[in-house]
Amino acid sequence: MKPGAYLYFEGDDVEWLYQVSSGVLRLTRLLANGRRQVIAFGYPGDIVGFAADGLHHTDCEALTDVCLHPIRRSHLESGDGDPALHLALLKAALCEISAMQDHFMMLGRKSATEKLASFLCVLSERVGQDLGPNRQINLPMCRSDIADFLGLTTETISRTFTQLRKSRIIEIDNIYTIIIQRPTALLRLSEGAND
Amino acid sequence: MKPGAYLYFEGDDVEWLYQVSSGVLRLTRLLANGRRQVIAFGYPGDIVGFAADGLHHTDCEALTDVCLHPIRRSHLESGDGDPALHLALLKAALCEISAMQDHFMMLGRKSATEKLASFLCVLSERVGQDLGPNRQINLPMCRSDIADFLGLTTETISRTFTQLRKSRIIEIDNIYTIIIQRPTALLRLSEGAND
DNA sequence: CGGATTCTTGAGGCTCCTCAACGCCAGTGG
DNA sequence: CCACTGGCGTTGAGGAGCCTCAAGAATCCG
Numbered sequence: 132m133k134p135g136a137y138l139y140f141e142g143d144d145v146e147w148l149y150q151v152s153s154g155v156l157r158l159t160r161l162l163a164n165g166r167r168q169v170i171a172f173g174y175p176g177d178i179v180g181f182a183a184d185g186l187h188h189t190d191c192e193a194l195t196d197v198c199l200h201p202i203r204r205s206h207l208e209s210g211d212g213d214p215a216l217h218l219a220l221l222k223a224a225l226c227e228i229s230a231m232q233d234h235f236m237m238l239g240r241k242s243a244t245e246k247l248a249s250f251l252c253v254l255s256e257r258v259g260q261d262l263g264p265n266r267q268i269n270l271p272m273c274r275s276d277i278a279d280f281l282g283l284t285t286e287t288i289s290r291t292f293t294q295l296r297k298s299r300i301i302e303i304d305n306i307y308t309i310i311i312q313r314p315t316a317l318l319r320l321s322e323g324a325n326d
Numbered sequence: 327m328k329p330g331a332y333l334y335f336e337g338d339d340v341e342w343l344y345q346v347s348s349g350v351l352r353l354t355r356l357l358a359n360g361r362r363q364v365i366a367f368g369y370p371g372d373i374v375g376f377a378a379d380g381l382h383h384t385d386c387e388a389l390t391d392v393c394l395h396p397i398r399r400s401h402l403e404s405g406d407g408d409p410a411l412h413l414a415l416l417k418a419a420l421c422e423i424s425a426m427q428d429h430f431m432m433l434g435r436k437s438a439t440e441k442l443a444s445f446l447c448v449l450s451e452r453v454g455q456d457l458g459p460n461r462q463i464n465l466p467m468c469r470s471d472i473a474d475f476l477g478l479t480t481e482t483i484s485r486t487f488t489q490l491r492k493s494r495i496i497e498i499d500n501i502y503t504i505i506i507q508r509p510t511a512l513l514r515l516s517e518g519a520n521d
Numbered sequence: 522c523g524g525a526t527t528c529t530t531g532a533g534g535c536t537c538c539t540c541a542a543c544g545c546c547a548g549t550g551g
Numbered sequence: 552c553c554a555c556t557g558g559c560g561t562t563g564a565g566g567a568g569c570c571t572c573a574a575g576a577a578t579c580c581g
Binding site: 273274275285286288289290292293306 | 559560561562
């Protein structure tokens with residue numbers, strides 16, 4: 132898939148699940164008045180397309196070139212064909228629930244700085260690369276995607292990035308490439324330290 | 327189970343899942359600095375205790391007298407014993423994911439009034455009772471539980487209840503019993519109408 | 522009835538949003 | 552090659568919404 136291509140839309144029938152092999156997906160949901168929530172980003176290893184009633188409840192768009200491994204929906208619903216795959220899908224669904232519970236905490240009870248710091252910490256953990264003594268993250272999503280993921284505005288995201296940069300916790304190489312200079316400080320911020 | 331009793335704590339091993347037969351459970355998660363997020367309320371029919379890694383990630387407390395139907399964890403992980411039960415558990419997990427996605431929208435992108443209106447609409451739908459021309463909801467949880475569910479403070483919940491009462495959309499029979507006088511207005515508020 | 526707890530209400534402040542202007546960059550066409 | 556354009560990111564000023572702190576009212580319970 133190419134950047135900007137949609138894998139499915141809200142309301143589509145679920146025929147397949149997809150495991151991301153490479154690239155990044157974005158799952159979004161829209162409210163009537165145009166407000167948007169980014170539900171999740173799909174990174175390599177993630178499985179997207181879970182739905183209880185046979186209909187997708189999010190839109191799914193590729194943010195980068197994406198390679199996918201399609202999985203027939205029936206493998207989720209019964210282990211007849213491939214018990215190991217069935218179990219793996221189940222585990223993935225349960226992991227999804229855990230991850231979403233973390234996200235609740237983030238959306239409901241964290242400040243803008245804590246949210247962005249948490250976001251960067253999670254990304255650093257999952258897809259960060261070592262860069263000398265520091266750690267580098269590539270952000271395939273734009274500022275408004277981050278904003279809609281964290282329940283903030285693009286302006287607040289931008290201001291918070293600037294603030295982290297000015298306190299020498301991160302460096303912004305270009306808008307899509309963040310270098311974490313003080314990982315411990317970032318982690319402390321994400322947990323609610325305000326100094 | 328009696329009100330105030332805990333079914334399990336965060337960090338406990340998952341040995342059983344539980345389907346709620348009657349009563350209401352509250353699932354909460356704590357942040358280091360004492361902030362709390364109510365992840366979900368468990369109403370009759372709901373299944374609680376899903377966890378990917380064999381450990382509970384929330385505390386679970388009874389808000390009322392609760393009757394539970396325990397389900398061995400192995401039934402979730404394999405359909406060997408009872409395929410129908412296995413499938414039902416899977417469906418429940420997928421429903422959980424859908425419900426959590428709705429909740430994201432709520433936490434991230436709705437105002438206090440919209441949050442409370444949405445909350446009341448969902449409860450009215452699920453467990454409301456007809457009362458003459460109106461509809462009545464019983465709230466087994468206290469104001470701070472609602473606040474921590476919606477990502478607000480108890481004061482804001484209280485003020486928003488008062489505001490809904492003054493605009494004759496709801497009536498507060500006692501603090502645990504809400505009568506919805508204008509369900510359509512409530513629904514419109516929950517969707518972002520501001521008049 | 523007294524004490525504790527929860528809920529409500531008010532005043533003031535802070536965080537984040539809104540609105541607006543500007544800079545940067547890539548793409549386009551003259 | 553450069554002016555023009557549109558999209559995205561940044562920055563600033565001002566304001567709205569919700570939080571914090573505090574006190575009083577209602578409710579619960581022994």
